[in-house]
Amino acid sequence: MRSLLTLLVAYILLVLQSTVLELAPVRMAAPSLGLLVVLYVGVSAKWAISSASIVALCTGYLLDLVSGAPQGVHALVFILICIFARALSTRVAVQGIVLSAAVSFVASLLASVLVIIVRARVTPEGGYGGLKDAPLEALLTGVAGPFVLGLLRRIDGKLEATRARVGLGRGARSRNAGRAQSPWR
């Protein structure tokens, strides 16, 4: 349920990225909104790395289809970013506007480099060009980062609260399970 909702958010953000942002004043670059979804599921302790990597795969593949890139380029890069984000989250708690923006910026730069490398492997005629666009895209992603990460955190929190209310939350479920197995009623 949570994964589906997150994928729906990713879908909306990708459609937004591919249409509305073309009218933005900075024409040649747009924030990588799909990447921010992957970054969130990667750094969030609420997400198991397996679910996070599935979300990363689906979001990346969707971006491949939406952007006309060879299928698998963004999917592979997003999974790698997800793993990077998980590794980072064990050392740094990504909280607050400044840190969220900084991590979004770095992740976007890293994703751009990886996309260029994978693209060069798949379509060698493209070469390694395109790095000039990366800083501007990373900057815009850094600006959008705190907002998108905040939105996803809020959605996750709301979902968690709802699940807890109806007794489906992780804590509630384990408590219920414990109660059912306990001989003391």
Added chain:
Amino acid sequence: MILPNGKRLREGAVVGVTLLLSLIALRMSAKDPGELSTLDRGILGVVAPAQAAMSTVARAIANVAGRYAELTHVRAENDRLRSENSRLRAELMETKRVAAESGRYQRLLGLRDTTPAETLAARVISIDASPYFRVARVEIDRGEGLVKRGMPVLTPEGVVGRINRVAGGSSDILLAVDPRSSIDVFIPRTGGRGVLRGKAGENGYHSTIEYLVRGEQAREGDLVVTSGLGGTFPRDLAVGKVSRVTPNPSGLYQEVEVAPDVDFARLSEVLVVVAPPPTPDPDAGSPARRPPPLPGHGPSIYR
């Protein structure tokens, strides 16, 4: 978070499987770049209408915002003359916008009438969703089943690119400025022929002519048109103008940059050539390199 060994193994296995799936997708797309699976078609079938709707809403909002921005600088005192002036200006802007839009459609219709090929009009619903791939997505009314991979795409200004992927009523255009695109072109002034390829890593829309044999030197401003070789693009379609010639006295080929005639950043409507123009009749005397423009119609793309 410390996980028990079994769970850690399971988590690792799922991550490994996702990595493997992405690598398989990469390998398959490298083998046949334009091929879409049923799943891909299904996903794009869901995405394209949303993109089209969002694009329409965005353009409407941009129009309203533009008019609002034009009006907000009018002072709050509501001076009658000032408000009258702004109202007239807003009307003028709207009229200009409508006139420009109508002009665009007229030029497109003119091109359609003067192009001796069967064409379909298409509306651009997204462009450059990723900055590393120069691809535009178009929505084609009644184009389902007619549009095929490799078909040329034009505007009144010149060549836009070719169809790369088709999914129902929407298609991806590989723009002529994408490094994966290659179009056989020639420079009519010098007769030099080469392959036009998009320039990777440019912070704009540029392309270069590769394998342009040295001979008569190309000059800045030289017209570049399609050669018709390769069979995809008809002959003599405008592509752009030579924007830079890098001297390379020792090389076999000339190094030439081309600025496209098409403004890719402002692409909104295009024509897809679904059937090539008829080949000229060799018995009909002097070969007509291009059809004469019909009276009262727009400019021809054929140069």
